[in-house]
Amino acid sequence: MFPSQFPSLDSARLALRQIKAGDQYHIFEGLSHPQVIQYYGVSFETYEATEEQMEWYELLWQEQSGIWWAICDKDRQQFLGACGYNEYQAEHRKIELGYWLLRQHWGQGYIQEALPVIISFAFKQLKVERIEAFVETGNKASDKVLLKQGFKHEGTMRNCEYKNDRFISLKVFGLLQSQQNS
Numbered sequence: 001m002f003p004s005q006f007p008s009l010d011s012a013r014l015a016l017r018q019i020k021a022g023d024q025y026h027i028f029e030g031l032s033h034p035q036v037i038q039y040y041g042v043s044f045e046t047y048e049a050t051e052e053q054m055e056w057y058e059l060l061w062q063e064q065s066g067i068w069w070a071i072c073d074k075d076r077q078q079f080l081g082a083c084g085y086n087e088y089q090a091e092h093r094k095i096e097l098g099y100w101l102l103r104q105h106w107g108q109g110y111i112q113e114a115l116p117v118i119i120s121f122a123f124k125q126l127k128v129e130r131i132e133a134f135v136e137t138g139n140k141a142s143d144k145v146l147l148k149q150g151f152k153h154e155g156t157m158r159n160c161e162y163k164n165d166r167f168i169s170l171k172v173f174g175l176l177q178s179q180q181n182s
Helices: 021-031 048-063 110-124 140-148
Strands: 014-018 067-073 079-089 094-101 130-136 152-163 166-176
Touching: 014 110, 021 048, 021 079, 021 094, 048 067, 048 079, 067 094, 067 110, 079 110, 094 110, 110 130, 110 140, 130 140, 140 152, 140 166
Parallel strands: 094 130
Antiparallel strands: 014 067, 067 079, 079 094, 130 166, 152 166
């Protein structure tokens, strides 16, 4: 189900391309910013530590367990953030969605524009039935993004992860291919 070559995708304003070594500075900029990582499960304190994330993006692709894109401005090719999938389970035809933007690009509709493109890719190319997303309680912006894309809030896993010296709860959202247009 995975394509043999990394798929570049686009929308009206965005180019979604493979994350490359030259993006490491931007990955560090995003995944070390206090506001970006407030509700995100990954963060890095040094540029060098971000190499782990770069390796993870590449490993997902190599193992065909996920695929993440750099979100770029189509005209200037400016890096805006990243979005993609991990936890691909071919047997169950499901995959987990994730995304983040550099703080200076919030509120401009980039995630709302990128998600339909990668959702379509998952349903048509990867042939998944279910796309799921896990959102930390309190992250109202992600709740809104997912609901606008047609995801349904399916419940909350209470105190299911330990982060920053406390338990956090995660909301579970799901989007089914068979119900996407209903």
